[in-house]
Amino acid sequence: MAVKRPSGPKSSGIMGSASQFSEDEPAFLLESIKKYGDLVYFRLAHLHTYLVGHPDLIREVLVTQSDKFEKAPLDKQILGKFLGNGLLTSDGDFHRRQRRLAQPAFHSKRIHNYAKVMLDYANQIMAGWENEAVVDITEEMMHLTMLIVSKTLFDADAIAESGDTAVTIGSAMEDLQAVSNRDYQRGVSLPNWVPTADNRLRNRAVAEFNKVMDQIIAGRRQTAVNGQVEDSGDLLSMLMLSVDEDGEFMDDKQLRDEVATLFAAGHETTSNALSWTWFLLAQHPETEAKLHAELDSVLAGRQPTLADLPNLPYSLQIIKEAIRLYPPAWILNGRLALADVELGGYTVPKGSTVFISPYVMHHLPHYFDEPDAFKPERFTPEFEKSLPKFAYMPFGGGARVCIGNAFAMMEAQLILATIAQNYRLTLAQTEPVRYNTQITLTPENGIQMKVVERETAVSPTPELALA
Numbered sequence: 062m063a064v065k066r067p068s069g070p071k072s073s074g075i076m077g078s079a080s081q082f083s084e085d086e087p088a089f090l091l092e093s094i095k096k097y098g099d100l101v102y103f104r105l106a107h108l109h110t111y112l113v114g115h116p117d118l119i120r121e122v123l124v125t126q127s128d129k130f131e132k133a134p135l136d137k138q139i140l141g142k143f144l145g146n147g148l149l150t151s152d153g154d155f156h157r158r159q160r161r162l163a164q165p166a167f168h169s170k171r172i173h174n175y176a177k178v179m180l181d182y183a184n185q186i187m188a189g190w191e192n193e194a195v196v197d198i199t200e201e202m203m204h205l206t207m208l209i210v211s212k213t214l215f216d217a218d219a220i221a222e223s224g225d226t227a228v229t230i231g232s233a234m235e236d237l238q239a240v241s242n243r244d245y246q247r248g249v250s251l252p253n254w255v256p257t258a259d260n261r262l263r264n265r266a267v268a269e270f271n272k273v274m275d276q277i278i279a280g281r282r283q284t285a286v287n288g289q290v291e292d293s294g295d296l297l298s299m300l301m302l303s304v305d306e307d308g309e310f311m312d313d314k315q316l317r318d319e320v321a322t323l324f325a326a327g328h329e330t331t332s333n334a335l336s337w338t339w340f341l342l343a344q345h346p347e348t349e350a351k352l353h354a355e356l357d358s359v360l361a362g363r364q365p366t367l368a369d370l371p372n373l374p375y376s377l378q379i380i381k382e383a384i385r386l387y388p389p390a391w392i393l394n395g396r397l398a399l400a401d402v403e404l405g406g407y408t409v410p411k412g413s414t415v416f417i418s419p420y421v422m423h424h425l426p427h428y429f430d431e432p433d434a435f436k437p438e439r440f441t442p443e444f445e446k447s448l449p450k451f452a453y454m455p456f457g458g459g460a461r462v463c464i465g466n467a468f469a470m471m472e473a474q475l476i477l478a479t480i481a482q483n484y485r486l487t488l489a490q491t492e493p494v495r496y497n498t499q500i501t502l503t504p505e506n507g508i509q510m511k512v513v514e515r516e517t518a519v520s521p522t523p524e525l526a527l528a
């Protein structure tokens with residue numbers, strides 16, 4: 062019997078809707094939900110795709126019926142080539158075990174210790190800026206978040222013999238993400254042994270990454286006392302110290318996969334959040350002025366600290382609004398239906414792919430008045446309480462909600478406060494800024510910005526400056 066499908070854009074020919082989709086994916090998805098309703102069907106080549114655009118149905122997929130789904134094969138295939146069987150790409154019981162093992166590393170007490178690292182590196186980045194210089198802010202933010210993730214994950218700058226570890230790993234990661242982006246564009250990832258330029262690049266980058274990580278892990282094991290790895294305060298220590306209910310630790314391969322996953326998931330996303338924030342602030346001087354007023358009145362010229370964050374609500378509202386408009390994870394990984402699933406009055410057949418897009422949800426006028434406008438003021442506690450869960454979802458939801466959510470928000474708020482206290486960033490390009498939508502929502506060709514010292518600027522206090 063033919064399956065009754067929800068309506069959706071016309072999907073004819075071998076490729077279905079693939080070419081309209083790839084022209085501008087977020088716009089295509091948003092228009093589809095606006096036009097056809099809460100559940101939309103279209104075909105992307107051989108993939109039968111269902112796009113979910115209502116919070117209640119999203120809850121079904123991510124929470125109530127989540128056991129009927131797993132991460133889609135294309136995501137696993139492409140991302141798995143460098144993230145192995147880490148948190149982002151694994152499923153089922155194995156994922157649940159790994160999530161339990163990794164969770165303590167993200168305990169609030171633990172991540173609060175990273176505030177100083179975040180502030181130190183923000184100061185270090187600013188120290189490289191000359192007044193009125195033009196920088197590509199996406200490169201600056203990427204470099205900054207990469208330094209932070211390397212330090213907080215595996216204490217990168219403590220590893221003298223590996224040279225500049227953060228840079229080695231960072232450039233391997235950049236190559237891996239670039240190749241993966243191209244795989245997503247092609248909609249296929251050829252087996253590693255096929256001698257294409259991209260496969261060669263990926264194989265080399267994976268080997269480089271693994272070599273450095275193996276050295277780091279072996280170093281930790283060497284200094285273990287009675288088999289107990291020393292807790293050096295970073296995320297890797299915590300992962301190495303975690304035991305499951307059978308008393309088992311993660312093995313070295315699994316540790317490597319988790320570190321690669323946290324490195325990849327944890328820096329480009331936050332970097333994009335910040336780049337979009339600077340871009341939006343530069344176009345909204347009244348918001349920028351209000352931010353400066355908050356910083357000046359709360360901090361009165363001293364550096365922000367973790368303890369100040371609750372007293373800087375406007376800076377948090379700015380970030381929340383920036384990642385509403387430009388959610389770095391603009392679409393969740395596809396979910397493969399493992400069985401027929403009843404959803405919104407339809408049957409989503411086994412083998413279909415379900416898409417959920419934070420970008421789409423965040424631009425629906427039903428939940429966000431003037432959805433395209435940058436209005437940090439909307440994020441009042443009352444508004445947030447009134448929003449249905451999953452209408453605003455920059456970090457996903459359910460059991461697979463982003464594990465680095467609190468880490469990322471703390472990092473973004475600290476960096477915003479530290480830099481905005483010292484600099485105004487103004488747009489220094491006339492070409493429009495467009496987004497690029499591969500793995501994350503990135504400014505397509507970077508954003509050229511002029512960094513202008515503020516008159517009330519503070520210089521880093523000596524105890525915060527990096528040694």
Ligand code: HEM
Nearest residue numbers: 148149326327330331334390393394456457461463465469
């Ligand atoms: C603004 C910054 C960030 C955004 C917008 C973001 C967004 C997301 C989203 C939407 C998911 C769910 C993906 C899905 O369900 O398919 C996710 C998962 C994940 N994120 Fe983040 N993330 C951010 C920062 C971070 C940071 C800083 C880390 C780690 C240091 C991190 C680590 C992870 C991991 C490991 C997962 C997989 C969790 C699981 O499946 O159990 N993320 N992130």
